[in-house]
Amino acid sequence: MSESDFSSDQESNDSDSELQLAFAEGKLSGGLNIQQVAPKVCRNDVEGLKVKLAELKNDLGWLERLDLTNKPAPAQPGTDMVGDEDVHDDFKRELTFYRQAQATVLQGIKQLQKLGVKTKRPEDYFAQMAKSDDHMKMVREKLLEKQVSMERSEKAKKMRELRKYGKKVQHEVLQKRQKEKREMLDAVKKYKKGQKDKLDFLDDKGPPNKKQKTGQKQENHINKKREFKNKKFGFGGQKKRSKMNTAKSSADMSDFNPYVHQKKHGSKSGGKKSNPKKKGPAKRPGKSKRQQMKSKKR
Incomplete structure (x- = not known):
């Protein structure tokens, strides 16, 4: 880049800055920057309109x-x-x-x-749709999507209402229980002070509720299991020294039968009857006798 080009660019920048400063101070007049609007001319070109009407007009029948x-x-x-x-x-x-x-x-x-x-249109009249099948498929999908979203919103609304109703019922049940508890405590206090002769809630059993029915079923099941185990294993308790005699049982002679006692234990003298016909097993000889018997065999 030559020195002359650099000086010309610098002069143009200086002139632009001076013009901008003068325009900001209002020293410049409008001059060529004034926008002039041309006057609007309205024409009633009747002949031209008739020509265009003749071009657009078609001699077609009324049908x-x-x-x-x-x-x-x-x-x-x-x-x-x-x-x-x-x-x-x-x-x-x-x-x-x-x-x-x-x-x-x-x-x-x-x-x-x-x-x-x-x-009148006949019953078997078939008219082609103005829109394509792809477009109608998109419309159908949009309608189905909207229907599903509406069903979901209705379901969520019902669930919110059910939760609100459940909370309300639970709150009412808790209030009822607290009220019954307060009434019972007041009745017990009055009974302790002697202001009441009896407690009505002890006599008022009423119909069994769901929890009571469940408890009764469990109790019956436990009782049946207990009966089966008692029948199979006995009633439990201490088994050791259960048949041991006491002073009372030793002195009790109500079940004594002398005939049965004599038959079981032999004669009255207490000795056992000898049975010559019946012989017991032969006794094994001693060690010395067994050795003598072996030496004889040899």
Whole structure:
């Protein structure tokens, strides 16, 4: 880069800064920066409009155009016609549109019947949909997704209501129990002080609740198990020295039978009867005799 180029760039920067400073101080006039708006010219080109109308106009039959020009259908009794002052009344304006369409339909059906055109759709009529199957599939998926989300929100709402109801019932049950407990404690205090003759809640058994029924079932089950074990193993307790005689049992002679005693224990003298016919097993000889017997065999 030459020195002349550098000096020209520096001068241009200085001039730009001076212009910006003068513009900020309001010393510069509008000059060429003033935006001028051209005056709007309105033309009524009748001939050009007629030419364009001739280009757009098609000489088609009424069956292709289906255009009608008629007055609205007569108003029903009790309804007023819409005037210029009622143009801002939404209900009357929409009612006028409805009557206009009604009159147009009635006149159009008559003209179609004159031309021999059928105005009722047959039962087997098939019309192709304007939208594609892919688009309708997307619409169906969106509807299903919306339905599922609504069902989930309704289910969550019901669950919240059930939780609130459950908490309310639980709170009422706790309050009822606390009230019964206070009443019972008051009754016990009055009974201790002698203000009451008896405690009513001890006599008032009432129908068994769910917990009482469960407790009764468990108790019956335990009793049956206990009976089975007692029948199988006895009643427990101390087994050692259970058949040991005492002074009372030794002195008790109520069950003594002398005939049975003599039969079991022999003669009255207490000795056992000898039975010569019955012989017991032979006794084993001593060691010395066994050795003599061995030496004889050799």
